Amino acid sequence: MPLWVSALVATSIVQTVSSFSSLAVPLLGPPLMARAGLAPESIGLVSALTSAGICWCLACGGPMLSHHGPVRTLQIGLACMAFGLFTLSQPLGLFGLLGALAIGFGTGHNTPAGSQILVRTAPLRHRTLIFSIKQAGVPLGGALAGLLVAPLVLALGLSNALWAIIGVALLTMLAVQPFRRRLDGDRAPSGQSWGRALLSLAALARSVAVLRAHPSLPLLTAFGASFSILQSCLMTFTATYAITHHGASLAEAGRIVAVMQLASMVGRIVLGWLADRVGHALRHLALQAVASAAAVGLLIAVGGQGAWALYGCAALVGVTAIGWNGVHMAELARVAPLPMVSDVTSAAGLFGFLGSICGPLAFTLLVGLTGSYDLAFAVMAVQLAAFALVSVVVLRRDDQKRNPS
Template sequence: MVDGNTAVRPAPALLPALGAMTALQALVALALFAPGVVAPRAHIEVWQLSMFSCAVFAVGIPASFWGGGFIARVGSLRIASLCAAAIVVGIALASLGSSAALLAAGLCLGLAMGPETPASAALLSRLVTAERRAFVFSVRQTGNQIGAVCGSLALPAIAIAFGPAWCYAVVGLCALLAIALFEWLRPAYAGKVIPPPKLDLRARLALVTADRRIAMLALASMPFSAMQLSLNTVFVTLGTHELGLSHIEAGIALACAQAGGLIGRLGWGFLAMRFDASRMVLVVIGMGMSLCAGLLGADGASFGRMGQFAVAALLGLTASGWNGVFLAEVARLAPQVRIGETTGAVLTASYAGLLLAPVLVSAIDAAASLGAAFVTLACLTFCGTLALIWGGR
């Protein structure tokens, strides 16, 4: 098969495409993590991180929603190259250090974040059998943890030793190398395809609302995404301000969370494939992240270093481990010639949660504390889990 909606030649190998799309997500995650991880050394405040995140998702939402048709026309790997190019520009702007530059960087990175997941779903869903889809999608989603763990461990050390600008330079170099990889692989997955007719706004929305199972997936993904973003962007600040951790220790705790997410994505994907129960796995994940975030936010300072690292790992296991099973379930329920468009439409709800999360966290932080913000997010993810249960009945 080819990267499109109609097969015109035998399928190319899965592993190179899976590796490329995993690398793309790792790169996007590394770029999105960079400002939050170096924030203490670069003197970036919580409100500036919130502004950056809002800018990313303000652009990422429409880019995801409308990108499905574009993916069908130019191919997933060309989209990957364009995403990497947007990262080069965005990370160069972030290195300037001002609030305006950080805002502009967020807008550019939104162009990379929005289309990358629908592009991956459109390509991989045509190269893998339905039985293996949950696991393969989960493997691909480990890119987020790979980028996050690398960023959590390497970027603070680079910022301390050489300065924040060098952190951004490393990310930019990785993006340039990725462009070369994507363009090298692209001919093997390109082909003469016939894209389906374009969908208007109402038709795109109907891809989500016409099926209650998909609609509840979209609804639950909003608080799940908000929890994941908060873990990724403000956990280091939570650790240094409220949990009694040093900058390096907070980075280690975040790395533990992302390592847990890496294990979770593979483990949850294997369980969903083994028992053919993706929705039930998502319910278990939702319950777990609600419990861990509530404990950490309410009384995390009393756990001690090892306890904090352990709870962070469990929070990452759930809050950063759900995406692959979620996307596989969306791909399973979506019309098979509209997987890219359906994924993009569902992710619009997810990205809405990402867009609202920084505003919510900043408001609660100003009124109470970051710990209280995590407790609030725990309540919201529990409600999302209930929606999953109801939608699967």
Template structure:
């Protein structure tokens, strides 16, 4: 198929591509957060402390960081549909292992889920970049990224209900089943959407060259470090909000799960809103600075929460925080593609997200460690403020590099 014919074919199916990519990210995220949403019950079931959920999340994103750096090879060899299917199979296998009430099995399962999760973004980005108009990239990428908070919202709403009704093991079991069903649904699409795959591509030493491409560019390097800190904000919030509200503010599990769901829903709206704003302004860095600044302010308010606060105020605070802590990723990815070498945008997305996944590993782990010392989840939000501030400093350096190159 000629290049212009292929582009036309992709253009006519843009919304179908969006539906598929969003669905993959919804299920991958639902699977990744299904245990975090019921952390107190899982901890009781396997007789461990609930703050260990931070290490479970860290294992998950360690797998994601490793796998995302091989994005270039995966996409060249198998194509974005097969890579997406493989990601869901990894998630299903990991979730099945997490059903076993054993810390070891949950740890191994979390790592495997992470391997699958790390394959989702590069594959989705590769499909979308072939079809979408340049002047709508921030909005379309941000719509694609709504799959993450939608999946988180489903985890916050459904996992506690499933756990209360049938037992906590049923939450990962449902996630595994849904992943397999989507794999089957996607199979008829492969022949058309993986038409550019190259079966002759072999595994080579440069399989992990995505991170090398990112690190060789000054702008991408600072942007990737910003992603490290912003991702630490996002996932620390998602991983600990339920436990914070249950332990420090005396919410019950259903109420706390509702707050997690509200955070994720507000993140959906935030991603679409900030993507639209970035397209209108034509300046993604400004949008990323705004989201970081609002997270910084909200984190200080969270540190003041007590049981005396009206629950409506708590809901509003976390909706605002979620709107911004989850609202940056689509704009972030489009900003990364601005500095990508020709034909390497998919690999750059994989390389730029690897440090973000490392931020997810470090953020919750530090939060868990500091909690052991402080004994307060709310006071620990000083770490969220610190992460947001450091991310904003990195964006300043990206802007300075742009000015230097243009002068």
């Protein structure tokens, strides 16, 4: 098959399985938190630890990617996820929640490694669509988790269900091995110890400095962080919200999340196709941000009117608030200098996942103080809408500077 097809297949498989494995955790929020002796909304702590692991990977994992190549790095990420899930499956109380850090570190490799593979192989005129198809693996994996995790728990129990997910991650690690010869040819091993770099503050500083490589990168990065705040809260708390505030069973909450994720998968592909034809990715993202906030407002207003209203609002939220990633990743890859694509996407992703840490923590704090999930969702939506409006002003000012007439 053509090289770009091999690249898309390999990255999409890993993206889907990584998403399935990591998103299974918030779906198991109530039983996991009950076993640890914590309140249901404490699943936000697990989400924050997962995002912290992703930030660690994105900030300091660049030398690992250069040393091993993107496919081998993706395999290492799957192994880390399996270890994290194993830790969560053990009756270790609060200590077991640290497995979320390993899950996040394993997940974090998908963005820079996948971008490095696709930017070198994807046909230029279809690049945004191809990035969006790869990113569609995130909601596809989430939808599969929503449909399969609850039946697995009912059939096998919580610990054995986690063992089954571990098995899927390890099998995928073996399945992508045949792609390595074709896609890891641009490795550049150096004398630098990638293991030492994982604990290096200098590596963190370098990862942030690359965002000066293009004038659009700071605004693009901030946009990703703002979107990530809302997305992480939706992906972390939707199942718990449906169970605790709308009386859904674990299985029905999983189906609601599956609808949200499937709608997001369709949204990512359609929006990527549209962005390839319309252009102006930043304006596209600003419009999508306003639409996302409106969709969350609709979820708050009518989500309690019955099951079909909840399913419909979840689908709308999926298309808008979780369908932005492909356009964002493709625009980052477009403006970054070619040798720096993986570094730029890592640095931008780092700030995005800092948002994914802060969002769930703030959400958990708001729910703890007010008892209201609706208020917490509203605050997260308003911050995204406000950032979109500010970005429109900035873009208009920049256009006027370039075209003073």
